[in-house]
């Protein structure tokens with residue numbers, strides 16, 4: 001087999017996605033139950049461009065995706081202009097009601113900045129098809145799931161790095177030619 005064919009037949013989304021086995025787990029937000037303080041801590045502790053939203057920590061089903069910059073802007077804005085929003089306010093990413101005990105401050109609803117249908121592929125998707133999807137849809141990232149459970153994320157840079165490693169080619173020329 002030519003190296004390229006071997007690469008195309010054998011590499012799957014699961015081989016390129018993050019986190020790798022040795023990495024810390026995916027940084028996700030839950031659709032309810034997290035406070036503004038907790039969300040801000042995740043923003044401060046990481047530098048990722050975005051965060052998947054899941055049903056709950058126990059049930060990592062994919063609900064959507066939120067961009068870091070939209071989160072930062074919306075929380076800053078709400079803290080300034082929205083009555084009653086404090087660090088303990090619950091952040092809600094959907095219409096369902098709070099999962100925190102009653103009596104707390106009013107919740108912050110961030111549904112409007114949530115992408116409710118981010119592109120997701122299965123962990124067994126061959127990487128050449130994944131590359132096609134990135135190219136044709138102009139994606140910056142896509143999520144990887146297995147039977148609806150969120151497993152990981154692949155960014156355009158992850159793909160470019162992987163391809164450069166496998167083919168010794170200039171990464172930019174692979175995705176854009």
Ligand code: ADP
Pocket residue numbers: 017018019025026027028047048049050051052153154155156157158
């Ligand atoms: P880029 O790949 O363009 O630098 P990011 O800064 O978003 O984009 O991601 C940096 C790395 O972290 C990538 O390898 C990506 O797969 C991974 N990553 C992105 N988002 C998350 C997340 N929420 N949790 C864990 N890893 C992530």
